[in-house]
Every structure is written in structure tokens, then in C-alpha cells.
Amino acid sequence: MNIREHYSLRALNTFGLEVKARYFCTLATLGGLRTVWQWQQQHPNLPVLFLGGGSNMLFVEDFPGLVVQIKLMERTIIGSDSEYTYVKAGAGENWHQFVRWTIDQGLAGLENLSLIPGTVGAAPMQNIGAYGVELKDHAYEVFAVDWKTAEMRHFSVAECGFGYRNSRFKSLEPNRWLIASVTFQLPTKPTWHLDYAGVKEHIQGEVNARSISDAIIAIRQSKLPDPAQLGNAGSFFKNPMISDEHYQALREQYPQLNGWILEEGVKVSAGWLIDHCGWKGKRIGDAGTYDQHALVLVNHGQATGAQIWQLALDIMDSVEQRFGIRLVPEPHIISGGALVQYS
Ligand SMILES: Cc1cc2nc3c(=O)[nH]c(=O)nc-3n(C[C@H](O)[C@H](O)[C@H](O)COP(=O)(O)OP(=O)(O)OC[C@H]3O[C@@H](n4cnc5c(N)ncnc54)[C@H](O)[C@@H]3O)c2cc1C
Known part of the structure; x- marks a missing residue:
């Protein structure tokens, strides 16, 4: 090597x-x-x-x-039972190409996660999710190596500690496990998730894994900047969770603020908060926010990582001052050779 x-x-x-x-x-x-x-x-x-x-x-x-x-590469259909087909993928496989390959094999389950950039091995890190589906919904186990002790371990889904854009690999034990492969269980009788805005409207012909995947690809291409054209890391902040009281107080001042009531509290849209602080389409040098979606920070060409991080901190400060909510970045911030930790 x-x-x-x-x-x-x-x-x-x-x-x-x-x-x-x-x-x-x-x-x-x-x-x-x-x-x-x-x-x-x-x-x-x-x-x-x-x-x-x-x-x-x-x-x-x-x-x-x-x-x-x-660059650990592998795609294997391991077997099936009455409910599932089990498929293993090496960590280095491109996520989207793997999703399309499962569809080519006549398998369903991952179609809503089409066109998410990156690799299979990183997908469990933040339990990738889109259009009503998360990795945890179809993961069976994660095979990882404690790269310092060489211990090899198969983690069941329950042991992975998956949450909203989170896992044990991201927050509980960062930098400990090298994820080598992920095994998925893909249902023999799939359930289609079509409730997200625009999905039904974009489906052409019969509803199946391929037509849903095509629809998701079309929607994503219309909404998000292509990193090959405009540097970005997708959504830069997680949607924050706030208490019910905090949400009600904000609603009195901002009746347009929508929230999703969950067990842990009320989830509000980070994009809405940032937009209402006037950041959409703002540009400071070559660091900016996407003009169609304030949640996406972009590099217009020659921005440095420090400039993008400074912009992120400024956005976090202004959202906190106005709404009393501290946003949490979604990407891994790497500074001084270490991950800057956020919960
Ligand atoms: C345009 C765009 C759209 C996006 N949309 C979505 C979306 O809809 N939903 C979503 O959830 N995410 C989305 N993302 C974020 C991103 O695509 C995912 O988080 C993806 O899983 C990252 O994969 P990666 O291989 O690029 O990871 P990297 O950025 O290379 O790594 C991310 C982290 O994982 C660690 N890591 C990587 N590989 C391994 C491994 N094998 N073992 C252990 N640790 C590892 C790294 O050290 C790092 O800490 C989007 C990004 C972009 C640019």
C-alpha cells in the first residue's frame, strides 16, 4: 500500500x-x-x-x-427467507450505484435513498435519510473493525444506536470503528413511501422501485446543487428539536413556523429559521448559501474551509439570537486533525 x-x-x-x-x-x-x-x-x-x-x-x-x-468493494446477494432478501455491500461502494444495482436485481427498499452522494460505509455514520426512509429501516447488520485493537464486530441494528442523522459510530464512539461492510434486508413485499411532496407527481407509469427511484432523482436534481458544479455538502444543519413550550412561544410570534411533534419534542425546519434570518442566497467572498435553499452552504469556487466554517458560525449565532435555538451542523467538521464534536 x-x-x-x-x-x-x-x-x-x-x-x-x-x-x-x-x-x-x-x-x-x-x-x-x-x-x-x-x-x-x-x-x-x-x-x-x-x-x-x-x-x-x-x-x-x-x-x-x-x-x-x-475502497473495500463488494456486492453480494447472501440469501433470502420468506420476508427478506439479504444483500451485503462493501464500505467503498458508491451508495447511489449500489441502490440502482439492488433495483436491477429486482429488489426494493432503498429507492427513496437514491442519489445521496457518498459511500456505503459512511451511510450508517449518520443513518442517512431522505423522503421518509432512513438507512436503519432496511439495514440488517454493520460489520466493523476497531482499527486500533483489530477487534472485528457485527453490530445488529439495535446496537448501532441509530437516530436522526446519528449513530454510535458518529457520536458515541467517533473515530473508533472502521465500517467495512453493511448488510441490508430488503422486503419481499415492499411498502412504497410516496407521501413526501412531489414524489407521487413525479412518478411515470407504474409505481415500482425503479419509477420511485427515477422520481426521487428528478426531484433531487431540481432542488439541490450538483457538487460537480457548485461545491456543497447537502444540508449543512440538522433540523433542531425544541420543547413544546418553546415551540408554542415561537408560534405566537411567527405563526408560519411549522413543527413536527415527536416523542422527544417538536422538530422545526432549520432551513426556515435560516431563511428568516435573511441568509438565503447570501455570499461572503466565495462562501455562501444556495439561492434556492438556505440550508445548503456552498463554495462558489475559491472559498477556504475556514471561510465556510465562519459563515456557518455566523448563521448559528444569528439563528440563536433571533429564535433561541442553537443549530447543530450535519457534516463532520474537521479541524486541527480532529472532529469538532456536536451532539
Ligand atoms: C448534494 C448532497 C446531498 C445530500 N443529501 C443527503 C440526504 O438526503 N440525506 C443524508 O442523510 N445525507 C445527505 N448528504 C450527506 C452525505 O451524502 C451522506 O452523509 C453520506 O453518507 C456521506 O458519505 P461519504 O462517503 O461521502 O462520507 P464522508 O464525507 O467521506 O465521511 C463522513 C464521515 O464518515 C466517516 N467515514 C467514512 N467512511 C467510513 C468508514 N468506512 N468507516 C468509518 N467511518 C467512515 C468519515 O471519517 C467522516 O467522519 C448529502 C450530501 C450532498 C453533497
């Missing part, structure tokens, strides 16, 4: 930031971890970071340690 030095990550992060990894390698087999361990012994004070497609990361500056891009 070849360890490169001063490696540009520009093509490997969807913000398109010109950041460099002091050291860089790709991992195509688990045996390759030996090289990473040897490197770590020689550089005990430098950090190691696993990278998938770089679509949920913000590098605030150059990374001082070793970036390991995960």
Missing part, C-alpha cells in the same frame, strides 16, 4: 476545497490495515481519518495526519 505525502483532497471532498492531507493512502482490503498500524506506530501523535466520498465533511484546514480513503 502506497502512502503519499502532501496529497490534494480537492477532488475528494464535495465542497471542492483545496486542502491537503499530510499523508494519504487507499484501503482496498482489510489486510491493508497493517500498513496503517505500522504508520501509526511511526507517527503516534498524528491523527488518522477515514474518508468515503467526502460528501459529509468540512475540512477547516489541511489535515496533519493520514487520510485513508476506503
Whole structure:
């Protein structure tokens, strides 16, 4: 395994930031971890970071340690029972291509998660979700390696601690587990999720996994900027959860504020809050918010990670001042060789 030095990550992060990894390698087999361990012994004070497609990361500056891009490839139909077909995918597989492959095999379940950028291995990190479906709805188990002790472990869905854009791998034990593969259970009798705005209207012909996937692709392409054209990491903030009292107080002042009542509280739209602070389409140098969706921070070309992070902090401050809500970023913020932790 070849360890490169001063490696540009520009093509490997969807913000398109010109950041460099002091050291860089790709991992195509688990045996390759030996090289990473040897490197770590020689550089005990430098950090190691696993990278998938770089679509949920913000590098605030150059990374001082070793970036390991995960390239573990596999797609296998393991078997089936009366209820499910079980499918295993290697962490390095491109998520969207994997979803389309399952559809090509006549399998359903993942269609609403079409066109989410990134890799299979990163998908459990934040329990990716879109259009009424989350990874946890169809995951069976996650196979991971504690990369420091070499312990290998199969996590059941219950053990993964999946929540809204969260998992044990993201918040409970960050940086501990290298996710090597994910096994899915795809239902023999699928339930279609068509209630999200626009999905039904975009379906052409019969309702099936492929037509739903096509509809979701069309909707996403019309709403979100393509990172190849305009650097971004999708939604930059999670939708915040607030107490019922807080929500009622805000509604008196802002009757247009919608909320979703859940067990833990009331979830409100981060995009709405940001929009109402006047941020939609704002641009400071090359860092800005998308003109159609204030929740998406964009790099107009030459922004630095520090500039995008400063814009994010300014947005967080202004939303907090106006609504008393501290937004939490969705992407992994990487600064000083470490993840900046948010719950
Ligand atoms: C245009 C756009 C739209 C998006 N839409 C959605 C959406 O609808 N829903 C949604 O949930 N997300 C969305 N995202 C966010 C992103 O696509 C997902 O979070 C995706 O799963 C990230 O995958 P990645 O491979 O790019 O991860 P990366 O950005 O490479 O990594 C993310 C984190 O996971 C860690 N990691 C990566 N691979 C592994 C591994 N194998 N083992 C252990 N840790 C690992 C990294 O260290 C990092 O901390 C969107 C992003 C963009 C750019």
C-alpha cells in the first residue's frame, strides 16, 4: 500500500476545497490495515481519518495526519427467507450505484435513498435519510473493525444506536470503528413511501422501485446543487428539536413556523429559521448559501474551509439570537486533525 505525502483532497471532498492531507493512502482490503498500524506506530501523535466520498465533511484546514480513503468493494446477494432478501455491500461502494444495482436485481427498499452522494460505509455514520426512509429501516447488520485493537464486530441494528442523522459510530464512539461492510434486508413485499411532496407527481407509469427511484432523482436534481458544479455538502444543519413550550412561544410570534411533534419534542425546519434570518442566497467572498435553499452552504469556487466554517458560525449565532435555538451542523467538521464534536 502506497502512502503519499502532501496529497490534494480537492477532488475528494464535495465542497471542492483545496486542502491537503499530510499523508494519504487507499484501503482496498482489510489486510491493508497493517500498513496503517505500522504508520501509526511511526507517527503516534498524528491523527488518522477515514474518508468515503467526502460528501459529509468540512475540512477547516489541511489535515496533519493520514487520510485513508476506503475502497473495500463488494456486492453480494447472501440469501433470502420468506420476508427478506439479504444483500451485503462493501464500505467503498458508491451508495447511489449500489441502490440502482439492488433495483436491477429486482429488489426494493432503498429507492427513496437514491442519489445521496457518498459511500456505503459512511451511510450508517449518520443513518442517512431522505423522503421518509432512513438507512436503519432496511439495514440488517454493520460489520466493523476497531482499527486500533483489530477487534472485528457485527453490530445488529439495535446496537448501532441509530437516530436522526446519528449513530454510535458518529457520536458515541467517533473515530473508533472502521465500517467495512453493511448488510441490508430488503422486503419481499415492499411498502412504497410516496407521501413526501412531489414524489407521487413525479412518478411515470407504474409505481415500482425503479419509477420511485427515477422520481426521487428528478426531484433531487431540481432542488439541490450538483457538487460537480457548485461545491456543497447537502444540508449543512440538522433540523433542531425544541420543547413544546418553546415551540408554542415561537408560534405566537411567527405563526408560519411549522413543527413536527415527536416523542422527544417538536422538530422545526432549520432551513426556515435560516431563511428568516435573511441568509438565503447570501455570499461572503466565495462562501455562501444556495439561492434556492438556505440550508445548503456552498463554495462558489475559491472559498477556504475556514471561510465556510465562519459563515456557518455566523448563521448559528444569528439563528440563536433571533429564535433561541442553537443549530447543530450535519457534516463532520474537521479541524486541527480532529472532529469538532456536536451532539
Ligand atoms: C448534494 C448532497 C446531498 C445530500 N443529501 C443527503 C440526504 O438526503 N440525506 C443524508 O442523510 N445525507 C445527505 N448528504 C450527506 C452525505 O451524502 C451522506 O452523509 C453520506 O453518507 C456521506 O458519505 P461519504 O462517503 O461521502 O462520507 P464522508 O464525507 O467521506 O465521511 C463522513 C464521515 O464518515 C466517516 N467515514 C467514512 N467512511 C467510513 C468508514 N468506512 N468507516 C468509518 N467511518 C467512515 C468519515 O471519517 C467522516 O467522519 C448529502 C450530501 C450532498 C453533497
